[in-house]
Amino acid sequence: MHDPTSSSSARIAFVGGGNMARSLIGGLVRQGHDAAAIRVAEPNADLRQALARDFGVAVFEHGRDAAAGAEAVLLAVKPQVMRPVCESLREVLQADRPLLISIAAGIRMDQLDAWCGGGVAVVRSMPNTPALIGAGASGLCANGRVDAAQRARAEQILGAAGLTVWIEAEEQMDIVTAISGSGPAYFFLLVEALEDAAVAEGLPRDAARLLACQTALGAGRMLREDGEAPAQLRQRVTSPNGTTQAALDRFAARGLRDVVADAVAAATQRGRELAAKSGD
Numbered sequence: 632m633h634d635p636t637s638s639s640s641a642r643i644a645f646v647g648g649g650n651m652a653r654s655l656i657g658g659l660v661r662q663g664h665d666a667a668a669i670r671v672a673e674p675n676a677d678l679r680q681a682l683a684r685d686f687g688v689a690v691f692e693h694g695r696d697a698a699a700g701a702e703a704v705l706l707a708v709k710p711q712v713m714r715p716v717c718e719s720l721r722e723v724l725q726a727d728r729p730l731l732i733s734i735a736a737g738i739r740m741d742q743l744d745a746w747c748g749g750g751v752a753v754v755r756s757m758p759n760t761p762a763l764i765g766a767g768a769s770g771l772c773a774n775g776r777v778d779a780a781q782r783a784r785a786e787q788i789l790g791a792a793g794l795t796v797w798i799e800a801e802e803q804m805d806i807v808t809a810i811s812g813s814g815p816a817y818f819f820l821l822v823e824a825l826e827d828a829a830v831a832e833g834l835p836r837d838a839a840r841l842l843a844c845q846t847a848l849g850a851g852r853m854l855r856e857d858g859e860a861p862a863q864l865r866q867r868v869t870s871p872n873g874t875t876q877a878a879l880d881r882f883a884a885r886g887l888r889d890v891v892a893d894a895v896a897a898a899t900q901r902g903r904e905l906a907a908k909s910g911d
């Protein structure tokens with residue numbers, strides 16, 4: 632029987648059924664959320680059918696059909712189409728007043744609120760692709776209309792795919808995007824570079840990739856599970872005058888920390904530009 636107060640049967644609508652939506656939906660269903668209460672709007676028929684087949688969710692072609700009667704509406708479309716998508720939902724959002732959650736990079740809560748007609752409870756979130764395997768990290772930020780129950784709902788939805796962190800100042804969401812939103816790509820790049828370097832030194836590529844990938848996994852797990860600071864973990868690997876020291880000295884001499892700071896500044900700035908470009 633449908634119990635509207637139960638956290639596992641609340642009607643949640645996803646507008647956009649691409650990669651990120653799929654990972655969040657997968658997480659919710661795995662946690663026991665009633666699949667029939669999850670409604671997804673996705674214009675691509677193949678994606679739509681795959682979502683229905685894989686998770687048993689209800690699928691629709693148009694956002695307004697999925698969103699009607701939902702307690703929370705999660706917007707998982709690209710930033711470039713966010714404005715027309717919000718405008719197409721305006722009528723149903725104004726009638727039902729659900730919690731609106733956006734995962735789009737660079738789109739501010741006041742823009743979403745205005746495009747949806749005003750007076751909307753908005754949570755802006757920035758997840759990342761490890762959500763696909765339940766190891767995501769999401770920053771969350773709420774506007775003044777979001778109540779405690781809606782905060783809990785947003786945490787439940789994003790938390791189904793990993794860790795959540797509340798960010799009080801919205802301007803910091805561009806930094807979250809630059810660190811954890813884009814961050815998986817930085818670690819993938821480092822693994823690519825390690826693999827190539829090992830091959831250049833003479834290791835077979837298969838072995839190089841396997842060792843680099845497993846090292847990333849091991850280091851990531853120690854960072855989250857050991858409770859020690861990253862610098863302490865680093866020091867425990869580094870024997871005086873040993874091999875690690877030789878590599879770390881070279882990273883320092885080549886200015887690795889400056890390169891990282893510069894890259895994060897560029898990503899943060901790009902997030903701000905995306906918000907400006909999407910218009911008010």
Ligand SMILES: NC(=O)C1=CN([C@@H]2O[C@H](COP(=O)(O)OP(=O)(O)OC[C@H]3O[C@@H](n4cnc5c(N)ncnc54)[C@H](O)[C@@H]3O)[C@@H](O)[C@H]2O)C=CC1
Nearest residue numbers: 646647648649650651672707708709710734735736758759
């Ligand atoms: N990929 C990433 O690492 C991250 C992406 N994001 C954000 O998540 C959002 C979605 O990204 P992805 O899932 O990677 O993109 P995607 O391209 O896989 O998914 C977007 C989906 O929206 C659908 N769509 C387009 N117009 C629509 C409409 N009018 N109504 C309903 N659906 C519509 C598309 O057919 C597509 O399947 C973006 O705003 C992005 O900024 C956030 C964090 C990380």
Ligand SMILES: O=C(O)[C@@H]1CCC=N1
Nearest residue numbers: 736808811812813814
């Ligand atoms: O690259 C991007 O713009 C999006 C936002 C964070 C990850 N992917």
